[in-house]
Amino acid sequence: MVALVGPSGCGKTTVLRMIAGLIEPDAGQVLIGGTDVTHAPAHKRNLGLVFQSYALFPHLSVFENVAFGLRRRRVPEAEIRRRVPQALALVRLEGFESRFPRQLSGGQQQRVALARAVVTEPRVLLLDEPLSNLDASLRDAMRVELRRLQQSLGITTVFVTHDQEEALTLSDRVAVMRAGRIEQVGAPQEVYERPANAFVAGFVGRTNLVDASVEGADGALLRLSGPGGVPLRARGAAPPGTRVRLALRHEKIRLGDAPPTGAANVHTAEVALAAFAGAQWHYVLRLPGGLELQAEAPSDAAHPQGAQVTVWWTAEDMILLPAEAAPDA
Amino acid sequence: MPEPGRHSPGVHRRWDLAGLGLLSPLLLLLLFAFLLPIATLIPTSLRPYIAGTGIGEGLTLEHYVKALTDGFYLEIILRTVVLGLVVTLLTLVVGYPLAYVLARSTSRWRHWLMLLVVFPLLLNLVVRTFGWIALLARRGLVNQWLMGLGLTEEPVRLMFNFTGLLIGLTHIFLPFMVLVLVAVIQNIPREVEDAARTLGAGFWSVFMRVTLPLSVPGILSGSILVFVLTISALVTPRLLGGPTYKVMSTLIYEQFLQLLNWPAGSAMAVVMTLIVLALILLGTRLARRWEAQA
Numbered sequence: 001m002v003a004l005v006g007p008s009g010c011g012k013t014t015v016l017r018m019i020a021g022l023i024e025p026d027a028g029q030v031l032i033g034g035t036d037v038t039h040a041p042a043h044k045r046n047l048g049l050v051f052q053s054y055a056l057f058p059h060l061s062v063f064e065n066v067a068f069g070l071r072r073r074r075v076p077e078a079e080i081r082r083r084v085p086q087a088l089a090l091v092r093l094e095g096f097e098s099r100f101p102r103q104l105s106g107g108q109q110q111r112v113a114l115a116r117a118v119v120t121e122p123r124v125l126l127l128d129e130p131l132s133n134l135d136a137s138l139r140d141a142m143r144v145e146l147r148r149l150q151q152s153l154g155i156t157t158v159f160v161t162h163d164q165e166e167a168l169t170l171s172d173r174v175a176v177m178r179a180g181r182i183e184q185v186g187a188p189q190e191v192y193e194r195p196a197n198a199f200v201a202g203f204v205g206r207t208n209l210v211d212a213s214v215e216g217a218d219g220a221l222l223r224l225s226g227p228g229g230v231p232l233r234a235r236g237a238a239p240p241g242t243r244v245r246l247a248l249r250h251e252k253i254r255l256g257d258a259p260p261t262g263a264a265n266v267h268t269a270e271v272a273l274a275a276f277a278g279a280q281w282h283y284v285l286r287l288p289g290g291l292e293l294q295a296e297a298p299s300d301a302a303h304p305q306g307a308q309v310t311v312w313w314t315a316e317d318m319i320l321l322p323a324e325a326a327p328d329a
Numbered sequence: 330m331p332e333p334g335r336h337s338p339g340v341h342r343r344w345d346l347a348g349l350g351l352l353s354p355l356l357l358l359l360l361f362a363f364l365l366p367i368a369t370l371i372p373t374s375l376r377p378y379i380a381g382t383g384i385g386e387g388l389t390l391e392h393y394v395k396a397l398t399d400g401f402y403l404e405i406i407l408r409t410v411v412l413g414l415v416v417t418l419l420t421l422v423v424g425y426p427l428a429y430v431l432a433r434s435t436s437r438w439r440h441w442l443m444l445l446v447v448f449p450l451l452l453n454l455v456v457r458t459f460g461w462i463a464l465l466a467r468r469g470l471v472n473q474w475l476m477g478l479g480l481t482e483e484p485v486r487l488m489f490n491f492t493g494l495l496i497g498l499t500h501i502f503l504p505f506m507v508l509v510l511v512a513v514i515q516n517i518p519r520e521v522e523d524a525a526r527t528l529g530a531g532f533w534s535v536f537m538r539v540t541l542p543l544s545v546p547g548i549l550s551g552s553i554l555v556f557v558l559t560i561s562a563l564v565t566p567r568l569l570g571g572p573t574y575k576v577m578s579t580l581i582y583e584q585f586l587q588l589l590n591w592p593a594g595s596a597m598a599v600v601m602t603l604i605v606l607a608l609i610l611l612g613t614r615l616a617r618r619w620e621a622q623a
Contacts, residue, residue, distance in 0.1 A: 021526075041531070042523070049523075051524060056524075069528035116528070120529070
């Protein structure tokens with residue numbers, strides 16, 4: 001299961017539509033299972049596509065919506081009568097066969113669209129923002145459902161989302177896109193822990209981006225100077241004097257508790273802002289020298305606004321990013 | 330998605346009142362300019378006609394009996410209805426592909442094409458009809474070509490008969506059909522067609538199983554519109570049909586203004602109104618059944 005993730009307008013849906021054969025690419029090839037299908041018409045590709053709007057056939061019942069693809073393949077009626085209820089059972093919509101799309105809720109429509117896409121046993125399942133039209137609680141339930149369904153069917157799935165969390169939880173591989181280009185492809189942990197550049201670091205997860213300059217090295221550790229002369233330590237290699245950019249995840253910053261010996265970055269910071277967000281507190285921390293960092297910590301240990309706290313993180317928590325011309329992340 | 334049926338009764342009531350308020354100017358206009366005149370036709374149609382004096386005293390059904398039994402009148406009524414049906418069918422067959430292209434095209438010529446469709450509506454009806462006369466007359470352009478090409482020895486009769494009315498009326502009412510259909514086809518989400526394609530439907534299959542069924546409401550309303558316009562058209566049938574080839578509207582015109590037989594004209598007008606009403610009812614019934622099913 002591959003996720004295409006990126007800000008809106010970055011070309012995720014366009015890529016999906018090219019795979020589906022609804023748009024023809026100006027250049028390049030589309031390969032499915034090693035076969036070039038770049039110029040094959042959409043109806044010959046044997047793909048399942050779930051649209052963001054679901055695009056159910058409003059004039060057909062749920063049964064006929066799901067049966068549509070089977071009928072186009074001239075599957076015998078008896079088999080249709082067997083496979084359609086199977087597909088509906090898979091998405092837990094038994095007994096809805098004779099309803100019409102407009103009589104269904106958004107979540108139910110979404111599941112009909114899913115059943116319609118998988119019933120033909122497609123080679124690839126394509127999902128365009130499958131969860132974005134659902135409300136928050138339904139979205140969480142469907143996310144689990146989708147993952148379960150995809151694993152039980154074992155269909156290669158490409159899905160598009162602008163929600164990085166959705167991409168991380170659902171997929172085996174994540175491709176982060178920006179302005180029509182893929183910035184990084186990798187396993188969710190890999191993309192999260194080792195973002196290739198500032199854009200990926202900023203888009204996937206919540207990240208502080210800190211500009212710093214290299215002062216020297218202590219073995220494998222770099223000595224850096226951040227804004228306002230804050231001393232920083234990060235793992236990596238770069239000649240002294242280079243300007244670099246560091247990524248530091250919000251949740252990697254530890255607050256309050258005693259830093260272990262050998263913690264590379266220990267500072268005393270002022271809590272400039274504390275906001276309660278349910279499971280966590282969100283903080284804005286001001287370090288001496290003026291550097292502001294955002295952090296998250298479990299809600300059991302709250303720090304009031306204005307308090308002075310000890311904060312620390314390891315050298316590994318600071319990810320050295322290649323210098324970038326356009327700091328738009 | 331908000332569904333009209335799901336509103337609470339209170340919400341419904343308030344909407345109805347607001348709706349009535351907004352509709353009332355139109356309702357008043359319809360009442361005084363349309364319903365009342367038609368209503369006055371009914372008593373007139375029941376009066377006897379006395380040659381030389383006009384409307385006589387007493388009540389009689391003779392005009393209705395004559396309109397519905399006399400071969401002359403029956404033929405005209407039948408001719409009018411058949412003309413309406415054939416014109417409707419022709420505008421549909423010619424108009425649908427045109428509307429489909431207009432609705433689905435992304436070309437920059439789209440707007441020009443649309444203008445071309447609407448353009449005839451901007452010309453005076455009489456002017457357009459005289460245009461057809463110039464083309465279809467015995468020594469008109471079409472006959473000159475046909476004879477010049479050696480396709481016919483004698484000029485073909487294209488006017489003062491069914492063919493002439495058919496050509497003229499189809500041309501005049503085509504834009505109405507196209508405009509209605511364009512609106513409906515544009516409202517069919519393209520993603521629904523795309524979904525059908527990814528499910529293995531080729532162009533033709535998508536059209537027959539998705540696009541066409543979803544444009545049925547537009548086909549019905551466009552057809553009702555063109556049918557009603559056709560059977561009540563007066564100027565074009567009068568000019569292209571001449572004084573002898575009559576349809577209901579020209580007959581009514583003649584009864585009222587030339588023969589001064591107001592009762593007979595009224596009876597014919599009532600019959601025509603009833604035919605139109607019956608068709609509109611049938612059309613909306615069909616549309617409703619279609620939507621209930623879909």
